[in-house]
Amino acid sequence: MTLTEQLYWGGAALIVLWLVAFGLSLLATRNGAVTPGPATQEFGDAPEPPAVVSLLGNNWRGVEYAAAATLLDLAARGLVELRQPGDDPVRSTVHLTEAGRVATGLTPYEQRVLDRVTARTANGGAPIGAIAFRDDERAAAWNTALRKEIIAEARLRGLSRSRFAPLLASTLLTFAFVPGALFTVAAVMGHHGIRGAIFVGVAPGAALAYLLTKALGERATRNGLERAGHWYGLRAWLAGHEDFAQLPPASVTVWDRYLAYGTALGVTSLTGRLLGFDSGDRRRVWSSYGGTWRPVRIRYPRLRPAFGASTGRLLQLAAAAGLFAAALCAFAVLRQPDWAVAAEAGSGSLRRPGLVLSAGWVGSALLGVVVAGKFSRWTLLVAFLSMMPGNFASADDGWFHDAAAQDGPLAVELAVIAAFGALAAYLLVLACLERRRPDTITGEVLRMETRKGRGVARFLALDEGNTDLTTAWALPAAAQGIATGAQVRLRVSRGTRTIRSAELVKYAAPEGDRAKAPTQS
Template sequence: MPDLLLAGAALGLWLLAYAACRVATRPVPPAALPATMDLGPEPPAVAGLLVNDGSTHAGTAGSTLLDLAAAGYYELRQPDADPHGTTIHLAGEHPDEGGLRPYERQVLARVRELAVDGVVPLTALTFRDDNESRTWNSRLRAAVVADARAAGLSQRRFGPTMMTALYLGALAVGVVCGLVAVHQTHLRWTFLVSLTVAAVLAGLVQRIGERATPAGSEATARWLGVRSWLRNHQQFAELPPSAVAIWDRYLAYGAALGVTRQASDVLDLGAGVRRNLWSTYHGGCRRIRVRYPRGRPWYGSGTPALFLQALLVVLAGTLVLIVAGPAGWYSLPGYVLLTGGAYLLIRTLVDRTRSVTITGRVLALHLRRAQDSPRVSHLVIDDGTADETTAWALPHEWGDRCRQGDVVTIAVRPWSRRVIAVSAHAPADPGPRPSAGPDSELTGPLVTDVFGEVRHVRAGPLPVSVEDVARFVGQPVRVERRPQRVDFRSELDDTTVLRAAWADGTAGRIAWRANARGVATPLPGIGDEAYASGNRVVMRVGDTTLVLTALGGGRMGAPHLPWLLSRCERDALTRT
C-alpha cells in the first residue's frame, strides 16, 4: 500500500503542477480596438489563429483558398444562384509562387492536383477519407503556427523553462511508477510502465497549444476591430465565395475571423464539417463548434442500461478480488473496477432524479453508425448561450419530432446527455423570399449577385458598350446580365472574356479600398479616380465603384484595359 500511495502522490503532484501551468498561461483575449476596415499585414490564416486564442480552426484552409483567388492564382466562378456550384479556374499563366508561404503552396497544390483542364468544382476539394483529411489539415495548421511564430506573433503556451520542468517531472513520475511496478511484481520487464506513464504525461505537455506574444496581442486587438466592422454589415455573412472578385481579401479575412457563413459553408477542405456549424439563432451569424462524445459507454444510455453497466462492472471487480485476494499488486484492478462501478451507479441515480430543459435551434441531426449505437442519433442544438456545444443523444422514437432548422424545447438528462422529450415551436426557416415591390416587376431570373444578395436581373444601360468590349478582345461577344455585374462572353467559345462589376454606398467604398491599393498604378483623367493592377482596373465615380476584370482570352488585352475603362459612361454607371 505505501508503494501505491507513493506512485499516486507523485502523479497527483505532477497533475497539480500541470494544472497550475495551464492556469498561469491561459490565453487572455485583449480588448478589441474600435471597429475598422483597415487590414493588417498578417495573412488571413495567421489572423484567424490570433483571434481564436492560438488555435487553428475550420476557416484556416478556406480563408487561404480565398486569399489565393484574390491574389490571382485562380478565379472562382459561380454559374447560377447556388454557391455550391462554384468552380475554380486556374490562371493560364502561372503567377510567381516565390512569395507564397508553405501552407499557401499546400492549398494551391491541392487545387492543381484535382483540376482537370484547369477547372475543378469547389466542393471537390473536400476529402473523402478521414485519415487523409486529418493528415493534410494537421500539416497545414503546423505551417500556420510556424509562420505566426516566425513573425513574432505567437509562441508555445508553455515556455522552455516550464516545459523542461514538466518533462523532467513526467520522467520522475514514470520512474517512480516503474520502480513500484518492479517492487510489487518482482518482474524487471514491468519497468516499461515508467516509459508508458512518462510518454502519456509528455503528450499532455506537447499538445498544449499556442498563446500570443505582446506583439501578437496588439495584432489580435486590431483584428478583433476588423471582425466587429465586418459583423456590422449583415450582408457580408451571406457572401458566396465568388464575391472575392469584388471584395478581394476582405472575404478571405472574413472567413478566417468566422464572419462569412455562406462562403465558409461551401469552402470545406476537411472531412469534419459536422464539427463546425453555423447558427443565426438569437440574431447575428455565429460559428458553433460541436463536440461528439467518444469513449463514454454511458452516453445516450437509458436508466436500465446504465444500471446494468454498473452491475456488470461491480461483478467484474468482485471476481478479480476473489481470484487475486484482497491485498497485493494484483488486487488493484479489482478495487479500480469496484470504484468505477460505484461511481457509475451513483451518477445514474443522480441523473435519473434531475432533468434540464433547453430551448434552441436544431443545427444538425446525424444518425450514428450501427457499430456505435443503432438506437440514438446525434442532435446538435444552439441555445444562444455559447459558441461551443456537445451533441445530445436523441432516441430514434423522437427522430420525427424535429428537423434541421426547427426551434425546439428538449428535456434532457445532463450526465448521460439523453433526450427524454421533444416539443417543436417553429418549423425550419425556408429562407429569404423575394418581397413584392419594384424588383418583382423586373424581367430576368432571380440570381445571387457578387455581394451575396438575391435579386432579379435589372435591365439597365451597360457601363461599357458591347462594341468596345468586342474591339478590346478582337472577337464578337454577347452579354450575360446579373445584378450589379455583367459578364461579356465570347461568341466563338462561350467563355467569359470580361467581367464588369459595380457597387455603391458602403459596398462601393469597400470595393474601392480593396482594389485601389498595393501595387496599383494610378490612371489620371478617368472618372473621379482610377487605378490599374494586372488584369483588373477600377474606377470611382462619386460613391460608385466599377471594376473591370479581364478573364480567359481577354487577358491578352489586359494592357488596353485603361482605354476600355476610359470608354465607360459615367451616366450609364450611375443609372445601372
C-alpha cells in the first residue's frame, strides 16, 4: 500500500471515529425523561413565564406558541386588551392600554412582543391577524431573536443548558477537519491539482461541521425536568376541560393567565393558531391604508402570458409563437400520406408514421423555443423524450398510423395552430399597448415576493385603498429601496402588470421587529 493510499484510508478511519464520538456524545447528552406530575391548577410560588413554559413543554426543542402565550400573558396582566366584537373570533382586535404604554421591567422577549403590538396599534386597535408579518425574512429574524431571549431566560433560571459543553463542541469541530487535511496531502501527492486537493480537504469537514451545528441545542437541567413535570400536571388539568381547546383569545378576561399557559403548552389550539407572529397568509393581508383595517385578498398571476415582460420581450415571444404556428401549419398542409411507409417498430426506418409526425411536431416546437431564447441542453432532452412514443409505436395500426394516412391537417393540429396564432396576436397587441403612457397609482406595499431565477421579476402586492382584492405587480429584479409597509407612487403598464418606475412617498413605519430589546443581566 502506497503512502497516498495510507493517507486516504487514514482519513476515512478518522471520519468513522469522529462519527462514533459524535454518536456517543449525542447519547450522553440526550434530554432526560419528564415525569408528569399530578393534575393541578396551581402555578406554584414563583411560576415561570408562559414563554419559558413553552420551551419546557416542547421538550426543549422549540418555542412554537411562545409569542402568542406572551401576548395573552400581557393581556392577563392588563398591558394589552383583547376584544371580540362578534361571534367570529377571527374578527378579534388587540388594543394597547395605558399601563402597557408606560410598562417597565419587562423581560426582553416580553418587550419584543409588546413593541410589535404597539407598532401595529399605533392608530388605535388592530385586528389580531394584523400582528403577523408581511415579510418572510423579517418574521424569521424576529422569531429567531425571540427564541434566543427565551433560552437566555431559561438558562438564567437554571432550567436549561447547552446540549454540548463548550470544550466538547470545540473539540468535535476541530477534529472534524483533521480527515480533510489528510485527504488534501494525499491529493497533492497524487498530482490531482490544487482545486481537487482543496475540495477533498474542505468537503468532509464541512459535512461533519454541519452535522455538529444541527445537533447544537438545549437540554434540561435537573431543576428543569422537575418544573416541566409540574407544568405537565397543569396541562392535564386544562385538557380535562372539554371546551378549553376552542377558547378564543378574548376569553383571557375570564381565564386570566390560564389561557396563556394553555397556549404555551399547546392545549388551546384555536388561540395559538389565531395569534400568529409568523409571515402570515400570503393571500390575505390586513391593511389599514385608507384609515380603517380591512383584509385584502391578493392574487398572484404566475401563469399569465407575458407577465412582467418588456416591449422587446413581447415582440420576441410573439415571433416565437407565430413561427411555431406557421411551421406547424406548413407541416400539416404539406404532409402527404406517402411520407410514411409501413415498417416494424425498431426497424430503423425514418419513414414510420409515428416518427414522421413526431419529427414535424417537435421540430416546429424547437423553432419557437429557439426564437423565444429558451433553448438549452434540457430542451434537447425534452425533445428527445417527446420523440420516443412515435419512435416505438406500431406501424401497422394505431393512432399514429391513422393520423399519418389522413390527407390534410388533423383536428388537434388545427386547435394548436389557432391557439398559438391567437397567442401571437395577443402578444403583439400587448406590445403596441406598451407604447402608451404608463398609468400612475399610489398605495401601500402589502407584500413582496422573490421568484426563483436570475433576472426574473418579483411580485409586489399594492393596496390602493379602494378595494379588498388586488392583483400583484411584476417588480423588476433590479428594483431597490422598496419595502413592505412603505407608501409608493408607481408608473405601471396594466397589460403586462409591470412596474416601470417607483417613487417613495412615505417610508415604512416601524413594526416592532427592529427595536432593540433591553439587555438581560
